[in-house]
Amino acid sequence: MKTKIDNTERLLEIKDEIKELVNEAMSLLPRDGMTRSRAEAYWQPHILMALDKDHGYLGGSMETLQDAIDEMENGDEDEDDDNPEDGCRHGDEEDGGE
Numbered sequence: 001m002k003t004k005i006d007n008t009e010r011l012l013e014i015k016d017e018i019k020e021l022v023n024e025a026m027s028l029l030p031r032d033g034m035t036r037s038r039a040e041a042y043w044q045p046h047i048l049m050a051l052d053k054d055h056g057y058l059g060g061s062m063e064t065l066q067d068a069i070d071e072m073e074n075g076d077e078d079e080d081d082d083n084p085e086d087g088c089r090h091g092d093e094e095d096g097g098e
Contacts, residue, residue: 004072011069015051022047 002010022044029036048055052066070076 008069008072011065011072015065015069018047018051 026036026039026044029039045055049060050064052064053060054066
């Protein structure tokens, strides 16, 4: 059985692998042209900003993979707060939970 430490270490590895794969994908695109421009404007930043805050873009994700890893490492994860049916945490609704 994997421990919480094993899981967080694997998540860190996955995060780094995703970054490497995004870089590899970008290296396979033509240097000039619309394909690369669209990649740089859309899918590349979306992927990188979802991983962590270590990027050069304005803005970012409300919750990154690194945030989830940090919560697991710090013991902030409270399984009772999660609603498995809708994937949302209770109390995060802006309208007061209605």
